Amino acid sequence: MATQLEPEARDSADVFREEVRQFIADKFPEELKGKSVSLSATEGPIKETDAQKAWREAMGERGWGTPTWPKEYGGGGLNRKQAAILNEELARAGAYNPIGGMGVMMFGPTLLEYGSEEQKQEHIPPICRGEIRWCQGYSEPNAGSDLANLQTMAEDKGDHYLVNGQKTWTSGGQWADKCFAIVRTDRSDKHKGISFLLIDMDSPGVEVRPITMISGTSPFCETFFTDVKVPKENLVGEEGQGWTIGKRLLQHERTNLSGAAPGGRAGASLADIAKKYGRTNQDGTLADPVLRDRIADFEIRWTSFLHTARRAVEESKAQGGVSEISSALKKLGTKLGQERAEMTIEIMGLQGLGWEGDNFSPVELQGVRAWLYGKATTIYGGSTEIQNNVIAKRVLGMLDHQ
Amino acid sequence: MAVLNEEQEMLRDMAREWATNESPVTEFRKVRASGEPEAFDRDAYSAMAEMGWAGIIIPEEHGGSDFGFMSVGLVVEELGKTLTASPLIATTLAASAIMLGGSDEQKAxxxxxxxxxxxxxxxxxxxxxxxxxxxxxxxxxxxxxxGTKAFVAEAHGADLFVVAAKDGLYLVEKGDGVTLTTRRLTDQRSHADIAFDGAAADKLANGGDDLLDKVLDRARVLTAAEMLGMAQIVFDTTLAYLKQRVQFNQVLSSFQALQHRMADLFADLAQMRSAVEAGLQAVDSGAGVSRAAIVAKAEANRVLHTMSNEGIQLHGGIGMTDEYDIGLYLKRARVLEAAWGTRSYLKNRFATLGGY
Known part of the structure; x- marks a missing residue:
């Protein structure tokens, strides 16, 4: 993979650090300090200011938004140590990485592994420059946890495929330029009949409808394909290889999702929230002993989860492969994130359940939306039940129940 | 598993091999059958001391190897797996009290x-x-x-007690003014109430006001390490049992209801191991020891409690028999859960340290 390529020769880490500092001093607009704006998978496009555009282009030109990707496709060509230095220096300067989204997190690494030379040349550089938004065409109304049951059909028409069907939970589908999708090219075999196809979202016959979630936001869409023509050169890998490629991409997704439980991390501690919204004793301790116990209980388990996330990284580095406890991180982190969000709104009382209005603070309103949206975390990216199947079968070696 | 250095890997491998070959659970059963209140095998402890295990945290100038708590934790975990009865933890903790609070003479x-x-x-x-x-x-x-002390672990074999009095910790040798009353607990190890009646006491005067807290931090972490070994083996044994037990013409491990319970236990065990290892590392680094020790012991209590109960349930009727080892782990588990703080106690202290 990209990260295993030979790093560009450099005299020392110090020389590289100096180069990064100089670059940031030259290119990072002072007015963007402390404001992180990157291409997001689930939020709409913002109107880019001149400064933001300049910074994105500067980072894109160096390939430093995708620092460890190979240089020949527009990546930074850095080794892990250099990438770490880059991150440190960006953080030190109050700067941010403006290149992000699904192309960076999931699709790019997968295409680098499985794509043809032409495909890499065509698709990777625009991702590195932050120019193209990708969305994921995986789930269907009848293919959620049982993803391989997907029915969207790509019919061979000689020089192109004719695609018909429906995808759902297409993150950012309404803003995406392109879609990486798994589609059926053969009805006779559930898994081997699946292929990995790249579809232009502005092709005739593609229709996108945003789905309003219980949180009131619409980060996902339903996407309909009606007689959409897709050129043959947009097939990644071989026909029938889509399940293998698609699963590999999900590994990148799960790595990125393990800590992603909205409301689960940033912000005030539960104890501070409880002090603000509840009664305290004269010595500043919480007056409600039961709540105090529950907060301590949560914080202890949250601490050991953070230790576990750190250990997974250390083990993976040391053994040069994915640590087996990684499989437990997603289910642990998402559950704890939900638990924290539930406690937060409970501690605030009805003031913590505001939907809209000036008589709620932005933090209170955001907390409600995060609590609701957080229910998705144990469903998407392989539900907790699917994670349990994966742990039981692949890690513990228990037999297939089916 | 934490990333170990070469010395630690050797130590762990040696402990694993010794525990498996020389001190399997059948050895504990022999100790139990003997009915001796001391409840450990002197020859086995000599062998452990000869391998250097009793001096792992002790400085080289005093005859130890100065490898630290992570290292002794690895040994303790392996011994916990086979329920090896020994005063290794008790002696290590007493040594740490002397190292933290003793004079040069007391140390020597x-x-x-x-x-x-x-x-x-x-x-x-x-x-x-x-x-x-x-x-x-x-x-x-x-x-x-x-004064009197209750349920003192390894009291029968001990030559020396590190005793908490109102104004600090003292060294008291077994002898005049020290009377033991055996308390036989469900784990059938050595426990005793001790009456001290004007026993000669030598103060550990150099440790500062929080010496007792520091010693208790170490007690929590090292006890949690023993519990980690126990939880790991209960999990492994239960998984192996589910893979071979056949009902309805299929092995139990093919049932999804059981698979998901094992996946939950796997995740719990991962958290417990992370918490315990972080506690051991904190003692060695000296950073945030009190909180790390609480997290280690509280997570050890939570997970081993669940694990020991699920272990019995998933074994079914056979798990209720004395012939199967699983029940021995359940009985030892509850004694260790009570030692140095139940979850209630630890959560209260965690909140206090956090200022709420």
Whole structure:
């Protein structure tokens, strides 16, 4: 993979650090300090200011938004140590990485592994420059946890495929330029009949409808394909290889999702929230002993989860492969994130359940939306039940129940 | 598993091999059958001391190897897996008290003997059935200690007690003014109430006001390491059982209801291991020890409690028999859960340290 390529020769880490500092001093607009704006998978496009555009282009030109990707496709060509230095220096300067989204997190690494030379040349550089938004065409109304049951059909028409069907939970589908999708090219075999196809979202016959979630936001869409023509050169890998490629991409997704439980991390501690919204004793301790116990209980388990996330990284580095406890991180982190969000709104009382209005603070309103949206975390990216199947079968070696 | 250095890997492998070959659970059963209140095999402890295990945290100048708590934790975990009965933890904790609070003379007198296995020592802190270091009544006057200590672990084999009195920790040798009453607990190890009646006491005067807290931090972490070994083996044994037991013409491990329970236990065990290893590392680094020790012991209590119950349930009827080892782990688990703080106690202390 990209990260295993030979790093560009450099005299020392110090020389590289100096180069990064100089670059940031030259290119990072002072007015963007402390404001992180990157291409997001689930939020709409913002109107880019001149400064933001300049910074994105500067980072894109160096390939430093995708620092460890190979240089020949527009990546930074850095080794892990250099990438770490880059991150440190960006953080030190109050700067941010403006290149992000699904192309960076999931699709790019997968295409680098499985794509043809032409495909890499065509698709990777625009991702590195932050120019193209990708969305994921995986789930269907009848293919959620049982993803391989997907029915969207790509019919061979000689020089192109004719695609018909429906995808759902297409993150950012309404803003995406392109879609990486798994589609059926053969009805006779559930898994081997699946292929990995790249579809232009502005092709005739593609229709996108945003789905309003219980949180009131619409980060996902339903996407309909009606007689959409897709050129043959947009097939990644071989026909029938889509399940293998698609699963590999999900590994990148799960790595990125393990800590992603909205409301689960940033912000005030539960104890501070409880002090603000509840009664305290004269010595500043919480007056409600039961709540105090529950907060301590949560914080202890949250601490050991953070230790576990750190250990997974250390083990993976040391053994040069994915640590087996990684499989437990997603289910642990998402559950704890939900638990924290539930406690937060409970501690605030009805003031913590505001939907809209000036008589709620932005933090209170955001907390409600995060609590609701957080229910998705144990469903998407392989539900907790699917994670349990994966742990039981692949890690513990228990037999297939089916 | 934490990333280990070469010395630690060797130590762990050696401990694993010794525990598996020389000290399987059948050895504990022999100790139990003997009915001796001391409840450990002197020859086995000598062998452990000869391998250097009693001196792992003790400085080299006093006959130890100065490898630290992570290292002794690895050994303790392996011994926990086979329920090896020994005063290794008790002696290590007493040694740490002497290292933290002892004078040069006290260190020179005791640490070499503890490292070599010539002497055995233990902590005598609590005075009732609950861990409650705020409620200590034992007192010292004119170098003589008077008071009672309850459920002191490894008391029968100990030559030396590290005793908590109102004004600090004291070294008291077994002998005049020290009377033991055996308390046989469900784990069938060594426990005793001790009456100190004007026993000669030598204060650990160099440790500062929080010496007892520091010693208790270490007690929590090392006890959690033993519990980690136990939880790991209960999990492994239960998984192996589910893979071979056939009902309805299929192995139990093919049932999804059981698979998901094992996946939950796997995730719990991962958290417990992370918490315990972080606690051991904190003691060695000296950073955030008190909180890390609480997290280690509280998570060990939570997970081993669940694990030992699920272990019995998933074994079914056979798990209720004395012939199967699983019940021995359940009984030892509850004793260790009570030691140095139940979850209630630990959560209360965690909140207090957090200022809420």
């Amino acid at each position: 007198k005791w640490l070499p003997k503890l490292a070599s296995g010539e002497a055995i020592a233990t902590l005598a802190i609590d005075e009732g059935p609950h861990h409650d270091p705020q409620a200590i009544e034992a007192s010292v006057s004119g170098g003589k200690l008077t």
